[in-house]
Amino acid sequence: MDPATIIGLVVAFGAVLVSIFLEGASPMSVVLPAPMMLVIGGTLGAGLIGSTLKDAIFAFSSLPKALMFKPPRTTDAVETLVGLADRARREGLLALEDAAKDIDDDFLKSGLQGAIDGTDPEDLRGILEDRVNTKRTRDKGAAKYFADMGGYAPTVGIIGTVVSLVHVLENLNKPDELGHMIAAAFVATLWGLLTSNLVWLPLSARLKRASELECGHMELIVEGLMSVQAGANPRLVGERLRSLLPEEPAKKEKAAA
Structure with missing residues (x-):
């Protein structure tokens, strides 16, 4: 699990609480049920108005991934693909059927099974790329839903302030x-x-x-599987796939030296 989101939430809300204490106020001075209900409820409602129920359900079902997201181990996938390419070159694609059973990555496993079953390379590439594009589109919709809510929330907050100020003017x-x-x-x-x-x-x-990290991982797997199916040289497969990996600046400098 990558804890960046949880750490960020703790730091951000912690900074707000600290600033309230430094001002000599009480946190309860801003924890008021009425404005909180208006802002949160109004924002959720506005999000639903501008979207579909299916989109909203998918967006909120994606929250666990946002909080508990674990970056894909792309370097491990590269090593697996190089090993598969080496075995396929020596023993043929059918020899990979046993190896496919030990693969944990569902996308890699299904793609490899398609190659073993003799699926035409162009058809296999098309199927796998369609899966990547479908995932990217769904993830983009979930991200857009929360981005839209982020745009609605400040305006809904202003509406709440205006409503409260009307009450103030009634009690001059x-x-x-x-x-x-x-x-x-x-x-x-x-x-x-x-x-x-x-x-x-x-x-x-x-x-x-x-989504960017996961789709990039899947796209790398597509390229690797195409090379495995074509019987490419394992060393060249490894070099090509590693060239697709983003390198850290320190590693780049070391390689250049």
Whole structure:
């Protein structure tokens, strides 16, 4: 699991709490049920209005992946593909049937099975690339859903503030309570901005990044499987696949030296 999202949430909300304490206020001064309900409920409703129920369900079902996402081990996939290419070159594709049973990656396993079954290379590539594109499209929809909510939240917060200020103007005859009511009115704007910039937009960015990594991993597997099916030289397969991996600057400098 990559803990970046959880760490980020703790740091972000921790900074907000610390700033409240440094101002000499109480956290309960901003934890008000009415504006929180308006902002969160209004944002969720606006998200549903601009989308479909199926999209909303898929977006929220993607949240565990955003929180518990584990980057794919692409370097391990490269080594597996090189080993498969070596065995296929020596013993033929049919010899890989036993090896396919030990592969944990479902995408690699199904693609390899297609190659073993004698699927035409162009057809196999088309099938695998369609699966990658379908995943990318679905993930993009989930990320867009949260990005849209991030756009709605601040405006919904302003609506909550306006509603509260109307209540303030109705009670101008109670000067002792005006300060508290005005402060409470701006809590809705606070929650709109806070949920937008610390929850919805970061979750959208997280889902986009997770999708990029997973689709890149799948695309590399497609190239590797095509080479295995073609009976390419294992050394060349390894070099080509490793050239597709993003290298760290330090490794690049070391290789250049």
